[in-house]
Amino acid sequence: MTIRAVFFDVGEVLVDETTEYGTWADWLGVPRHTFSAVFGAVIARGLDYREAFQVFQPGFDLETARRTRAEAGQPETFDETDLYNDVRPCLGKLREQGLVVGVAGNQTARAEGILRALQLPIDVLGTSDSWNASKPSPAFFQRLIVEAGVRAEHILYVGDRLDNDIRPAVELGIKTAVIRRGPWGHILRDEVATAILGTDVEASCLFQLDSLLSLASLVAEHNEAARGAV
Incomplete structure (x- = not known):
């Protein structure tokens, strides 16, 4: 066919999405390399990537956090350079x-x-x-x-x-x-x-x-x- x-x-x-993952680490108040390491470990185990956020903030909800970031003037973003x-x-x-x-x-x-x-x-x-x-x-x-x-x-x-x-x-x-x-x-x-x-x-x-x-x-x-x- x-x-x-x-x-x-x-x-x-x-x-x-490297930049965006970095901004999430900043939002959570953890070093970017630490967030990256945990994110990679979660994926390597075949788990939902959102579980990486739970490690640093139990009860974390991605959709809610996106809205909160936007309200704080830090919305998700990317441009031609990404x-x-x-x-x-x-x-x-x-x-x-x-x-x-x-x-x-x-x-x-x-x-x-x-x-x-x-x-x-x-x-x-x-x-x-x-x-x-x-x-x-x-x-x-x-x-x-x-x-x-x-x-x-x-x-x-x-x-x-x-x-x-x-x-x-x-x-x-x-x-x-x-x-x-x-x-x-x-x-x-x-x-x-x-x-x-x-x-x-x-x-x-x-x-x-x-x-x-x-x-x-x-x-x-x-x-x-x-x-x-x-």
Whole structure:
């Protein structure tokens, strides 16, 4: 099956979240390197990343804390400098192939506004806030299929997390690509990956990436081979 639409997660796929994690450490009043170490340990154990906050502040609620930060004049934020440098070239090359290019992730309305202001070369932008559905729920990916305008098997979803991105997409018949970067990148190389997916990464992902720079050519090669097999 050819790929006709490519959708991307946001955090650690398009946006380097190092700065934002650092600001959370500052908000909690802990050294950034300490927060980073705990965050990594929580992820390595296959736990919900929000449990890292609980270590420093029992009863911590992320949504409440986001509102409190905003009210204190310290809202979540990112800008062009936080985009990985392979993002714009990749998106542009995919659009040149005539594909539908979209961004869809678990993001707040504020983050969606920032993404729109960045004017990325995309056709669709959706977030959990605007879609009223969050990954890994099937409702999120069902909405993505509608927005893509093609059947699930013609969509490629690019994510960094096996639990939130890859597994739920595969379950709905969407092709997937996983990128090895950010806090979740190391999980791809150990037994945690199989525990999360029920199989190995290679069996679940069409592509495994270390950078987005290779994605456009991989998609083009896949589509050429798929057309030749018809």
